[in-house]
Amino acid sequence: MEVADGARPRVLVVGAGLxxxxxxxxxxxxxxxxxxxxLESTGRAGGRVCSQRFGSEVVEMGAHWIHGPSKENPVFQLASDYGLLDEEAMSEENQQIEVGGHPLLPAVFYSSAGRVLSPELVEGVRNLxxxxxxxxxxxxxxxxxxxPSVGEYLRKEIAQQVKEWTDDDETKWLKLAVLNTYFKLECCVSGTHSMDHVALGPFGEYAMLPGLDxxxxxxxxxxxDCMLTSLPKESVLFHKPVTVVRWGGSYREESQEGRTFPVQVECEDGERFLADHVIITVPLGFLKEHHETFIDPPLPPRKADAxxxxxxxxxxxxxLEFEQPFWPPDCQLIxxxxxxESPLVExxxxxxxxxFRKLIVFLVLQPPERYGHVLCGFIAGKESEYMETLSDAAVLTALTDVIRRLTGNPHLAPPKKVMRSQWHSAPYTRGSYSYVAVGSSGDDIDALAQPLPEDAADPRPQQVLxxxxxxxxxxxxxxxxxxxxxxxEADRLLSLYDTSESHQHKPRL
Ligand SMILES: Cc1cc2nc3c(=O)[nH]c(=O)nc-3n(C[C@H](O)[C@H](O)[C@H](O)COP(=O)(O)OP(=O)(O)OC[C@H]3O[C@@H](n4cnc5c(N)ncnc54)[C@H](O)[C@@H]3O)c2cc1C
Structure with a gap:
């Protein structure tokens, strides 16, 4: 029997990120x-995918790469279907390359003593x-x-290895300093203040896909943008920050006598929406700050702990945009x-x-014919959060000093323009991305993903996903x-109502 549209389930999705x-x-x-x-709190779709103009070009304030662009990667597939990638990225050859993480770009290592380090020394340390x-x-x-942590394991092993190094003292210190650079780089990759915060046991659970980023x-x-265009226009509401998700209730609309809904979502402007189901996609940073008031009745202890x-x-x-590059023409990473510094010294x-010492790497945006001379620096942790509190001018001054020191050129012209992300201050994000911290495990990720009501014996269909x-x-x-x-989560709902469609993986373009 055909179900009337009015009787069909109402679904709310909170957050218009991917x-x-x-x-x-x-x-x-x-x-x-x-x-x-x-319902999206800000005035745009994409969340932590955030392309912005920097002069005449577009740069990425959030996600930059498709990691592992190959058949199994849905972002790669969708972007290919929309025609958003270039031929090289879509080539079979590119998809088969296995780099096990970030690609190795031609790099130059500048040191605080104003010298360029020898590639041989750096390569040996990188391999280690x-x-x-x-x-x-x-x-x-x-x-x-x-x-307990990746950081402690690495330091323990390094301390062992150092004992066997036969280099002179200066080389030993230099190798340790380069190792410290790699620690900071890993902090950027994991989005953490210190690798001592990243749990060792579950670290191997993060999976990498083939394909050159x-x-x-x-x-x-x-x-x-393309995904948004495919949705019915009236279904997406911007500037609608949700303040509370009430569930397990029996809410009725004045106009709809008879029908009740278990979920009521209230926005900052007081507007309320009733639904059968709500899919919450807000960042973990937002949940950490607000979960006690954001969800009512509060989350079960297992989920709150996660x-x-x-x-x-x-x-x-x-x-940073420069008038002239200070780096060699073929260099893509500084x-x-x-x-x-040393990983063995606090x-x-x-x-x-x-x-500014935590800013550890600059990507040279490619190709220069398109971007001019633009560097993208990466900085993680508490230093990154502190940087967010400074003015553009203060950041520019500090980094000019750093670059003058690295190049040994006290007269190097300062960058002509600066722009930075401030993900920790962003009220609806409160940070960059998640990692499995010491004291947690993949089971916590699964606990977070569990819909409510959690009890499998509960006869009510799942309300909060x-x-x-x-x-x-x-x-x-x-x-x-x-x-x-x-x-x-969409499939979870599809399987509740219409199993025949739940395995139809091709989204509407
Ligand atoms: C600097 C940086 C670099 C990155 N680099 C890469 C990369 O190179 N490759 C990669 O694969 N990933 C990268 N990532 C990670 C990637 O961007 C994220 O994992 C992904 O975009 C997260 O998508 P999401 O939908 O889970 O969350 P989000 O994109 O954060 O979407 C959540 C949405 O919810 C909204 N929201 C929050 N609270 C409310 C509320 N109360 N009411 C209504 N709406 C709300 C937010 O405004 C946001 O739009 C990077 C992230 C950052 C920050």
């Missing part, structure tokens, strides 16, 4: 869900670090690990080595005096993890 858009796109392609609303890092992924099924020639933001225990740190970008904690990168056990912190999590 998880929310993915969920909405999949649901809107099914006849079972004509009553779909997407990457071997040790590979080892940290082997503890997944080990019942008891000797140290690629970018969007027209900006990553083209992807959420929110507290999982990690959500900050990684920011600082774009790495910074502070010669007085770092200073005076943020004001030394925040959770998506977002932090709910994907193996692809957390990525755009593909976010998109897959949105599809997962």
């Amino acid at each position: 998880a929310g858009l993915g969920a909405a796109q999949r649901l809107s392609s099914s006849r079972a869900f004509p009553h779909l609303r997407l 670090f990457s071997t040790l890092l590979d080892q940290t992924r082997e503890f997944l099924h080990v019942p008891q690990v000797s140290v 690629c970018t969007f020639p027209g900006g990553y933001g083209g992807l959420p 929110i507290r225990q999982l990690g959500f740190g900050t990684n920011n970008k600082i774009f 790495e910074v080595v502070w010669e007085d 770092a200073g904690t005076d943020l004001q005096a030394s925040w 959770f998506a977002g990168e932090a709910t994907h056990r193996t692809f957390y912190s990525t755009t593909h993890g976010a998109l897959l999590s949105g599809w997962r």
Whole structure:
């Protein structure tokens, strides 16, 4: 028997990042869900995918690469279907390359003593670090690990290795300083203040896909824009921050006698929406700050613990435009080595005096014919959060001093323009991405992803569902993890109502 449209379930999606858009796109392609609303707090779609103009070009304030662009990667597939990628990225050859993380770009290592370090020295240290890092992924099924964190494991191993080094003292210190650079780089990758915060046991659970990381020639933001266009226009409401999600109730609309809804969502402006189901895709950073008041009745203890225990740190970008490059023409990556630092010596904690030391790498935006001479610096952790509190002028002055010191040229012209992300201050994000922190595990990710009511014996259909990168056990912190999590929750609803459509994986373009 045909169900009348009015009787069909109402679904709300909170957040228009890739998880929310993915969920909405999949649901809107099914006849079972004509009553779909997407509520977004800000004035744009994309969330942590955020392309912005920097002069005449577009740069990425959030996600930059498709990590592992190959068949299994849904972001790659969707972007290819929309025609957003260039031929090289889509080539079979590109898809088959396995780099196990970030691609190796031609790099120059500048040191705080104003010199360029020898590629041989750097290569040896890089090989050592990457071997040790590979080892940290082997503890997944080990019942008891000797140290709790990736950082502590790495330092323990390095301390052992140093004893066997036969180099002179200066070379030893320099090698340790380069190792420290790699620690800071890993902080950017994991979006954490220190690798001592990243849990060792579950570290190997993060999965990497084949394919040489690629970018969007027209900006990553083209992807959420295309996804948004495919949704019914009236279904997406911007500037609608949700303040509370009430569930387990029996809410009635004045106009609709007889029908009650278990979910009521209230926005900052007081407007209320009733629904049968709500898919929450807000970032873990937002949940950490607000979960106690955001969800009513409050989350079960297991879920609240997961929110507290999982990690959500900050990684920011600082774009600098120069009149003339100070780096060699073929250089695509500038790495910074502070010669007085070592992973075996505790770092200073005076943020004001030394925040800029955490900015550890600059990507040279390619190609120069298009971007001019633009560097994208990466900075993670508390130093990154401190940087957010400074003015553009203060950031520019500090980084000019750093670059003059690195190049040994006290007269080097300052960058002519600066722009940076401020993900920790962003009220609806409160950081950059999630990681599995010491004291948590992949089980916490699964607990976070569990819909409410949680009890399998509860006869009520699931009312509150959770998506977002932090709910994907193996692809957390990525755009593909976010998109897959949105599809997962849409499929959960599709299977509740219309099993024949739940496995139809092709979204409506
Ligand atoms: C600096 C940086 C670099 C990155 N680089 C990469 C990369 O190169 N490759 C990669 O794969 N990933 C990268 N990521 C991670 C990637 O961007 C995210 O994992 C992914 O975009 C998250 O999508 P999401 O839908 O889960 O969350 P979001 O994109 O954060 O979407 C959540 C949405 O919810 C909205 N919201 C929040 N609170 C409310 C509320 N109360 N009411 C209504 N709406 C609300 C937000 O405004 C937002 O639009 C990067 C992230 C950052 C910050």
